[in-house]
Amino acid sequence: MSDSPIAVEQHGPELLHHFVDAEQQRDAAALGMWLFLATEIMFFGGMFCAYLIYRFWYFNEFAAGSRSLDIWLGTINTAVLICSSLTVALGVRAAQMGKRKVLVVLLLLTIVFGFAFLGIKGVEWYDKYKEHHIPGNSFNVDDLVRDYPQLHIDPRHEQIYFSLYFAMTGLHALHMIIGVGLFVFLTYYAWKGRYTPKYYTPVEIGGLYWHFVDIVWIYLFPLLYLIDRHR
Amino acid sequence: MATVAVTAERENYLNQEYGIRSWLLTTDHKRIALLYLASITFFFFVGGFFALLIRLELLTPAGDLVQADTYNKLFSMHGQVMIFFFLIPSIPAVLGNFLVPLMIGAKDLAFPRINLLSWYLYIIAGVVYVHCILTGGVDTGWTFYTPFSTAFSNTRVIEAGIAIFIAGFSSILTGLNFVVTIHRMRAPGMTWSRLPLFIWAHYATSIIQLLGTPVLAITLLLVVFERAFNLGIFDPTRGGDPLLFQHLFWFYSHPAVYIMILPAMAVESEVVACFTRKRIFGYNFVAMSSIAIAVFGFLVWAHHMFVAGISLYSALIFSILSYLVAVPSAIKVFNWTATMYKGSISFTTPMLYAFGFIGLFTMGGLTGLFLSALGIDVHVHDTYFVIAHFHYIMVGGAVMGYLGGLHFWWPKISGRIYPEGWGRLAALLVFAGFNLTFFPQFILGYMGMPRRYWQYPPEFQVLNVLSTAGSTILAVGYVLPMIYFLWSMRYGKIAPDNPWGAAGLEWKTTSPPPSFNFEEAPEVTWEAYNYEEIPAPAEVSVER
Amino acid sequence: MSEHIMSSKFYYAIWIALLCLTVITAAVSFVDLGPFNAVVALVIATFKALLVVLFFMHVKYTSEKLTKIVIVAAIFWLFLLLALSMADYATRLWT
Numbered sequence: 001m002s003d004s005p006i007a008v009e010q011h012g013p014e015l016l017h018h019f020v021d022a023e024q025q026r027d028a029a030a031l032g033m034w035l036f037l038a039t040e041i042m043f044f045g046g047m048f049c050a051y052l053i054y055r056f057w058y059f060n061e062f063a064a065g066s067r068s069l070d071i072w073l074g075t076i077n078t079a080v081l082i083c084s085s086l087t088v089a090l091g092v093r094a095a096q097m098g099k100r101k102v103l104v105v106l107l108l109l110t111i112v113f114g115f116a117f118l119g120i121k122g123v124e125w126y127d128k129y130k131e132h133h134i135p136g137n138s139f140n141v142d143d144l145v146r147d148y149p150q151l152h153i154d155p156r157h158e159q160i161y162f163s164l165y166f167a168m169t170g171l172h173a174l175h176m177i178i179g180v181g182l183f184v185f186l187t188y189y190a191w192k193g194r195y196t197p198k199y200y201t202p203v204e205i206g207g208l209y210w211h212f213v214d215i216v217w218i219y220l221f222p223l224l225y226l227i228d229r230h231r
Numbered sequence: 232m233a234t235v236a237v238t239a240e241r242e243n244y245l246n247q248e249y250g251i252r253s254w255l256l257t258t259d260h261k262r263i264a265l266l267y268l269a270s271i272t273f274f275f276f277v278g279g280f281f282a283l284l285i286r287l288e289l290l291t292p293a294g295d296l297v298q299a300d301t302y303n304k305l306f307s308m309h310g311q312v313m314i315f316f317f318l319i320p321s322i323p324a325v326l327g328n329f330l331v332p333l334m335i336g337a338k339d340l341a342f343p344r345i346n347l348l349s350w351y352l353y354i355i356a357g358v359v360y361v362h363c364i365l366t367g368g369v370d371t372g373w374t375f376y377t378p379f380s381t382a383f384s385n386t387r388v389i390e391a392g393i394a395i396f397i398a399g400f401s402s403i404l405t406g407l408n409f410v411v412t413i414h415r416m417r418a419p420g421m422t423w424s425r426l427p428l429f430i431w432a433h434y435a436t437s438i439i440q441l442l443g444t445p446v447l448a449i450t451l452l453l454v455v456f457e458r459a460f461n462l463g464i465f466d467p468t469r470g471g472d473p474l475l476f477q478h479l480f481w482f483y484s485h486p487a488v489y490i491m492i493l494p495a496m497a498v499e500s501e502v503v504a505c506f507t508r509k510r511i512f513g514y515n516f517v518a519m520s521s522i523a524i525a526v527f528g529f530l531v532w533a534h535h536m537f538v539a540g541i542s543l544y545s546a547l548i549f550s551i552l553s554y555l556v557a558v559p560s561a562i563k564v565f566n567w568t569a570t571m572y573k574g575s576i577s578f579t580t581p582m583l584y585a586f587g588f589i590g591l592f593t594m595g596g597l598t599g600l601f602l603s604a605l606g607i608d609v610h611v612h613d614t615y616f617v618i619a620h621f622h623y624i625m626v627g628g629a630v631m632g633y634l635g636g637l638h639f640w641w642p643k644i645s646g647r648i649y650p651e652g653w654g655r656l657a658a659l660l661v662f663a664g665f666n667l668t669f670f671p672q673f674i675l676g677y678m679g680m681p682r683r684y685w686q687y688p689p690e691f692q693v694l695n696v697l698s699t700a701g702s703t704i705l706a707v708g709y710v711l712p713m714i715y716f717l718w719s720m721r722y723g724k725i726a727p728d729n730p731w732g733a734a735g736l737e738w739k740t741t742s743p744p745p746s747f748n749f750e751e752a753p754e755v756t757w758e759a760y761n762y763e764e765i766p767a768p769a770e771v772s773v774e775r
Numbered sequence: 776m777s778e779h780i781m782s783s784k785f786y787y788a789i790w791i792a793l794l795c796l797t798v799i800t801a802a803v804s805f806v807d808l809g810p811f812n813a814v815v816a817l818v819i820a821t822f823k824a825l826l827v828v829l830f831f832m833h834v835k836y837t838s839e840k841l842t843k844i845v846i847v848a849a850i851f852w853l854f855l856l857l858a859l860s861m862a863d864y865a866t867r868l869w870t
Contacts, residue, residue, distance in 0.1 A: 018747075019416075027839075028341040028415045034842050035407050037447045038849035045853040046449035046479050050464065052857055053475055053864055075801045079794055086790040089831040096780050136460045156469040161588035163462040167453065211832050215824045220799075222816035226804035230812065344853045414841065442852045529855055533863065545863040 014199050026201045037212045039045075044216055047168050051223060053080040054160050060151035063228035064144045065161035068133065070124060076223040077120045081214045084113035088207045095200035099194055103203070108188040110210065114180040123174055128162070135163045164223055170218060173212045182206050243646065243743040258343035259746055264329035265644070266350050268735055272713070274316035274357065277364075277656035279706065281309035282764040286668075286699040294686040299461055303370035304386065310373025311391065315398050316357060318629055319487065322494030323405055323440075324353070326636045327433050329644060331409055331736035333744065334427050335420025336753040342412040349404040356398035363390040372683060374484070377465035377476040381457040389458055398452075399444045403492075406440030418736070420755035424518075427759050428511060429736050431518040432497030439486045439493075443529065447483035448475065474540055481532035489528040492592070493521060493625060495632025496563055502639050503567045505733040506573025506582040508767060512758035513566040520559035527556040537608045539560035546605055553603035560596055564589060564672060575753075575767070579731075580654030584635030587662045591627025595620055598673065616676025622669045631661065634712060640728045641716065646743040647723030654713045660708030667701025733766040734760050789830045790838040796823050 020024040055062050091106035125134075132140035141158045186206050187197065195203055245262045253640050254262060285305050288296040297305065328346065332339050369391040371380040380388050413434050417426075426551060456462060456474070463469030465476040504511050511517055533541055533549040567589060576582070596619040601607050611617060635658075641649050671694040676682075680691045686696070693767050729738040757764065800819045808815060830836040834842060 010430055015739050016343075018337070018343060024415055030839070031414060031841060031845075032342060032345075032411045034845045038402055038845050038859055039407075039441050041849040042442055042856075043445035043449050043855055045480075046446045046453075047858055048853070049479065049856055049860055050453070050475060053472065053860065054464075056471065056864070057472075069806075072802060075797060078797045082793045082797065084788060085793075085827060085831050086786060089786050089789075090783060092788070093783060106713055129792070131424060135462050154470065156463060159463050160470055163456070163460075163464050169455060171452075208832055211827050218823045218827070219817075219820050222800055222820050226812075226814060226816055228799065228812070229804040231806040242804070446856065474863070475860075478863065480857055482860075510839060530859065531850065542866040542869065544866040545859075548859075548862055566841070759833040 014194075022199065029205055030208075034113050037133050037208065038061050038089055040162045040212060040216075044168070046165065046170070047171070047218075048223075051164050051168070054157075055227070058154075058157040058160060059228070060148075061153055061157040062161050063205055063231070064141075064148050064153055065133075065158060065165065066225055066227035067148075067229065068128075068131065068144060069121050069165075070127065071199050071229070072227055073120055073124050074221055077117050078119045078217060078221045080120070084110050084117070085211055087113065087216045088210045092200070092207045093191070095195045095203045096197055098197045100190065100195070101191045103195065104187060105181055107190055107203075111180055111183050111187065114176055114183065118173060118176055118180070121169065125166075128166075133162050135159050135166065137186065140166055146207050168220055168224065172213065175216070179206075181222075182209065232317075240773045241741060242745060243741060243748045245646070245720060245743050247746050256347075258339070258347055260328050260332055260340050260343065260346055260725070261644075261746075262743065263346050263350055264325050264327075267328060267353070270350075270354060270357065271317050271320050273324065274312055274388075275709075278309055278312035278317055279709070281305050281312065281704065283706070285309060286702045288685060288743050289353045289695045291689070292689045292692050292695075296513070297685070298547070298693060299685050300370060303372075303683070304368040305367050306683055307372050308364060310358070311369070311395065313625075314373060314487070314491075315395050316360065316670055317366050317570045318491045318625060319402055319631050320353060320405070321491075322453075322498065322636060323409070323433060323436055323490075323628070324350075326498065326633075326640060327409060327436075327494060328405070330640065330737055331412055332416070332428065333643075333740065334430055334735055335413065336418040336736050336749065336755065337412060338747045338749075340408045340612045341416055342408050345404050346408055349401045349408070349474050352397055352401040352404070352526045356394045356396075356401065358660045359390060359397065360394035363387045363394060365392070366723075373512050374480060375451070376480075377454065377457070378467065378471075381454055381465055386477075396420075396448055396451045396455075402440050402707045403444045406444075407436035409437040409699070410441065413437075418753045418755055421595055424515075425755055425759050426518075428500035428514065428517050428521070428733075429497040432500070432521045435521040436493040436497075438522075438525045439528060441484040441495050443490075444487040447487075450479040474536065477536050477539055478533065480528070481535045485535065486525075486528045488621070488624070489524050489647055491629045491703050492560075492632075493524060495588065495592075495629045495636075496521070498632045498636035498639070499563075499567060499585055499731070501735065502581045502585040502635055502763065503570050505639070505731050506577045508732075508762045509570055509574045510762060511566060512569035512572075513562075514759065516562055517566050520562045523559040524556065525764040527559065531556050532609075534614075536619040537605055538612050543610045546646075550603050550605050552558060554600065554716050557596060557600055557603075560592075564593055564596075578655075578749050579638075579753050580649075581639035582652060583655055583658040583662075584638065587658070587665075588628055588631045588635065591623050591631065591662075591665065595623030595625075596630055598623065611676050613681055614676035615672040615680050615682055618682050619672035619676060622672070626669070627665055631665075635659070636640070636662065636686055637712070637716070639731070639733075640737075642726030643718070643737055643742045643744070645716075645720055645723075646726050646741075647719040648730060649712075649719045649723060650715050653711060657711040657715075658710050660704055660711070662708075664701050664704030664708050668698050668705055669701070671695070671697045671701075730768060732765055734762055734765055780831070781830070781833075781836070785830070789826050793823055794824055 015022050015025060087106045087109040091110065093102055094103040094106055127133055131143065132138055139159055141155045143154065144158060145153045145155065183206060186203055244259055254266065257263060284297065288302060294302065295659065367387050369388055370386045371384050371388060413430060422719055453464060455466055465471045466471050467473055500511050500517060525636050531549055531553045533545060534553045537546050550582060602611065602617065602620060638654055675691055675694050678691065680687055726742040728740065736753055739753065796819055800816055803815055804812060828846065834846065
């Protein structure tokens with residue numbers, strides 16, 4: 001089924017031929033990304049379900065585990081992601097306005113923030129490694145048992161907290177890495193001038209993905225780092 | 232119907248390009264559907280092979296064909312292969328992929344490359360699973376229950392888990408593609424209320440795939456982590472709760488059965504309408520029931536856990552909800568039956584499968600209600616009663632829907648007519664073989680024969696022998712279509728555009744369709760199932 | 776998605792709000808509110824998430840009702856998983 005000659009002139013090479021027009025393509029891409037994010041909500045949701053149940057069962061162990069995390073690093077990382085969401089939102093705006101150089105800078109900044117987050121996460125995990133808090137054969141929470149005698153910590157239950165901690169932050173970090181990879185591609189194509197006010201869909205839906213990963217962290221931070229801190 | 236000039240073959244999606252690259256790198260939804268057809272047929276026979284060994288073992292009360300550990304692997308892999316590599320993809324990935332764009336008047340799905348990716352993910356998953364089979368298999372039951380799967384089993388649990396994890400993403404992407412396509416790419420005039428019920432049912436299926444499969448993904452991932460890193464999340468000796476695994480597992484796996492049956496219901500609506508030459512009775516009710524099944528299906532999962540240790544109060548809640556979910560299915564059965572009243576019925580092969588579907592699905596569904604009653608479930612849980620129940624729905628329902636659909640749309644897909652006489656024979660063999668295989672199992676279960684047992688008390692032997700005998704007839708019934716479909720591709724009568732005189736946009740284009748589906752973009756000004764306007768074919772095209 | 780181009784000032788305002796809420800969340804966790812610590816933390820987190828969804832992800836300005844339906848449906852489904860699972864756990868010890 002070929003387009004009429006007139007229709008062909010009106011769209012660029014980015015319009016895929018099974019779509020009727022650019023608007024249909026953009027609407028399809030956006031809906032597709034939102035549906036994908038819905039699946040991601042359910043994916044992380046399974047871990048939130050496990051977290052919810054074990055937090056009720058083993059509140060003391062969860063509190064001790066939470067205390068052993070560095071609240072400063074956690075807060076800074078939250079701020080880093082919030083900054084990256086800002087640069088993403090400004091980037092989409094730059095694309096909408098056709099400002100190529102601004103867009104490239106903002107995308108690069110986003111990547112920098114992403115790496116910063118991952119770097120800080122790496123530091124945190126390394127700390128956990130040194131403290132023998134990584135679940136597995138060298139797991140050892142004698143330090144927590146000693147520091148919080150009033151909590152009567154059961155090391156097996158403590159391992160459940162840290163298992164969930166690493167599963168949740170680990171999968172979140174994996175999504176960050178994928179996001180950074182995506183943005184590397186976006187930056188390259190933005191630099192090449194592919195995105196115009198008429199066509200910036202990849203930036204838009206890449207941005208949706210990034211914001212979602214930020215939102216997951218917005219919930220992970222209080223749930224993992226801020227349990228019972230006031231005692 | 233119009234005769235086709237046999238000298239020059241028109242260009243269509245099959246002959247437009249030749250060569251293996253044009254198939255393996257295709258983004259044409261119709262070719263991808265055929266790629267899936269080949270692959271799921273392969274896995275159907277793998278799963279069938281395991282079933283054959285199970286039934287052979289169960290011919291005698293003693294465990295004499297295979298060892299107990301091997302038997303555990305047989306039923307586990309039979310279940311996993313059949314569910315994840317055959318049933319879940321089957322109708323959506325083959326018939327759905329082929330027909331959804333055609334039925335709504337689009338040129339392709341919304342994301343053709345993601346469609347191809349979906350198939351490749353399925354193949355990768357399949358390769359990993361085959362490797363798992365060849366290197367020792369898995370013996371946890373298809374359900375991977377913990378802590379056996381995480382702490383005690385010595386089989387390839389991690390590999391099986393990863394394979395199914397990957398297959399899950401294939402399923403999610405298919406569902407995503409369908410939802411976006413149905414929302415965004417309907418032809419002008421194709422309003423929601425003019426959509427074939429096939430589309431409504433696939434839309435509902437896709438919602439389940441999108442919202443349920445990710446939970447299975449994370450659950451399998453946690454099992455893999457637990458097993459690999461010795462965690463304890465599901466291990467009761469370390470404070471974990473095995474029931475947490477079951478909650479998370481069944482949150483997907485119950486809606487999964489609706490992923491398997493809704494597409495068969497999709498086929499049922501199309502076939503019944505065509506071979507009674509009437510609009511489906513209660514179109515709105517059938518459409519809404521599809522959505523209702525998808526939604527309610529998520530509310531009942533713990534009925535698989537009634538005797539596992541959940542609280543009695545939650546068991547009561549889930550029991551009541553399980554009764555609720557039967558209602559929309561029953562509505563559909565009533566509507567299909569009502570459609571047949573005063574219809575002009577032809578007993579073609581697809582219609583024979585449709586009749587079989589209604590009866591067998593109803594039996595399966597009703598026995599599901601028995602199981603929803605807590606008292607009965609305590610008695611028959613983990614017995615052959617449950618096995619019979621779900622095979623009535625999965626095989627008597629879903630597989631017959633799949634076969635009926637394959638026959639119905641075969642002329643459109645291949646451009647050829649299959650031999651109708653053989654088709655009817657195979658359908659009858661499937662029906663007879665199925666009932667002989669699985670009806671005795673209801674009795675066995677009620678009498679107390681447990682499932683997943685490799686040996687059994689001698690008083691159960693007669694029924695087991697009947698069941699195995701039935702399975703051989705069933706196997707013949709399944710092999711026949713493979714043979715005559717392949718035969719028809721070379722020697723079958725050339726199919727006209729609309730051999731059945733059916734309603735639906737897919738029948739308004741050629742058989743097989745051109746690569747971009749329609750010579751001219753259709754514009755829809757008529758309601759679905761407008762059989763009063765479509766002349767019945769002079770003779771329903773048959774090859775004698 | 777919407778064509779509505781928002782002012783960069785507005786984005787900066789949302790950014791500041793998000794940072795402030797982060798600081799507040801961390802600070803409040805050191806105050807003893809009994810069982811309400813968790814509630815407050817989650818309420819603030821939800822508010823932050825809403826700011827991101829509505830403004831950074833443009834959901835407030837989109838004319839697409841379907842987007843909002845998808846978001847609400849996903850959250851509702853997660854809620855189903857949590858609530859019906861808790862129906863078991865919460866009542867296990869009832870006699």
